[in-house]
Amino acid sequence: MNWLNWLDQFIEVLVALAAAPLLLGWVNMCRAWLQNRSAPSLLQPYRGIRKLLHKDAVLAHNASSLFRIAPYIIFGTMVAAAAMIPMLGTRLPFTAAADAIALVGLFAAARMFLSLAAMDVGTAFGTLGARREMMVGFLAEPTLLMVIFVASLMTATTALPLIAENLAAAQLAIHPSLLFTAVAFAMVMLAENARIPVDNPATHLELTMIHEAMLLEYSARHLALMEWAAALKLFNYACIGLALFVPWGLASNGDPIRLGLAIVLLAGKLAVIGAGLALIETLSAKLRVFRAPEFLATAFLLAVLGLLVRLLQVAR
Template identity: 80%
Template sequence: MNAVTALEWFTQVLEVITALAAAPLLFGWVNQCRAWLQNRSAPSLLQPYRSIRKLFHKDAVLATNASPLFRIAPYVIFGTMAAAAAVIPSVGTHLPFTPVADGIALVGLLATARVFQALAAMDVGTAFGTLGARREMMIGFLAEPALLMVIFVASLLSASTALPAIAEQLASQAVGIYPSLAFTAVAFTMVLLAENARIPVDNPATHLELTMIHEAMLLEYSARHLALLEWAATLKLFNYTCIGFALFAPWGTAHSETPQALLAALPIFGLKLLVAGGGIALVETLSAKLRVFRAPEFLATAFLFAVLGLLVRLLLGA
């Protein structure tokens, strides 16, 4: 193994570790921004870490009729989210894992996590779990095509479906402002909000039975299982944000795998996360929670925006 590949593997490991470590921080930052924008006193930036740590130390309580699937699901969901972080370029784009899975496989991976989440939610058989699973699948089957369409537009522009290659291609072009990417950016933001149980579709802060989706699926979980699921939820938000960076803001990632380039890329990446987290909080504060049956309209709009981007690209070549 020569030095270049060693550095590439180092970048790969660094990316996953950054994702695992920084995901709760991003979550905390979004919560903090939300609190500020809503004139509340904000919780500490480290609050997600504290709650995850507390949950890990607790004794796990399982329902008497919980099957092994219920116990293994948090590990599978966490594992898939961590593996997804390996495919998405965040700090550098030269990742040795890239040829293994492209953007379409990534969408499949996220769908796998969703299926396990829904299965686990139905496992114990309480009313809320199945309710959450049903709603999650409803959101999922509408959000997935929109996300795929977004990736297709980006892959049309850059002649590749692998996210690091897309990021590299889009970043290397001279001032490239594509109208098609602007449309898909709107679509992607909407998918991000829906997939991560953010406000127009779901509210991460409530346990109000009429509206909740994601939280309804976690109700039977406790202790380390719940900790893993919460951590996985923060990882999911982090992953989606990084997909957004790769597609719409690929500037500043390290293209040459030298330690200097990586060091230079880290603060830019942090800055992008700060801005994106603030943006998510702003959108959440400015919009109202939709009724559950309004969510399909929201996601259909996202899909339409993505298709519009595709048409702009194919018909106008812009």
């Protein structure tokens, strides 16, 4: 493990931290364009965070300390998750410490803290949001793991950077199983990041909201952290998708030039993903809450079918 790899790891986390709100801004911008609205600035999410950091925090009377530390824990887990995902290079020193299963576990931990924090004040909206979030979560989590399983069947490892490296090194071929899982992953990504068919990130006063319902009692710095963590989560998911399905162009060593190249390439890939996300959100309508499990069950089914198709290929 040379120091360049450590540098790579460090730069990666910094890039994730800095660029996550940018991705969100880009998605919002594309969405506005597609819907014939004048687009907000690309930097709008940063402004939002800055504004929140300049306000007094207001806590409910009966908010416990769990409520107060949850934003830090959620934000911290998202930062740690960013360190496990190969965004720029695949030789991350962190590879051996935590594999994709641990990554999914980390996301689950963040979700659990978010839901618990939402239940803490004891408002109607909070508990409702928590319940729905867990409902989405318990279907999305197995789907994500099945997606990762398919990739790990092809590469004999569960470490995400190694999966990406092996997939990129393999000969270019159409893998039907990866087609299935890519769709499944996209569906999970929409659901997990509170995007449109499952949740609507743009509305507040709606009985069908999930993610926003859990943040209602947060303000100022806590809210800023939560919003930033949500942006990071989207960024992380996008990068997991890239590592699994478009793994080409990751630097396989810590060479600074290749790293620079990888940053440019990542920006390009994310721009496409963001635009695609905006397109999906514009084209689809919000599902009723009780259709959301059907949506996710479909994703689960797709992932399972991908697994079966893969098994048919490798079976002796």
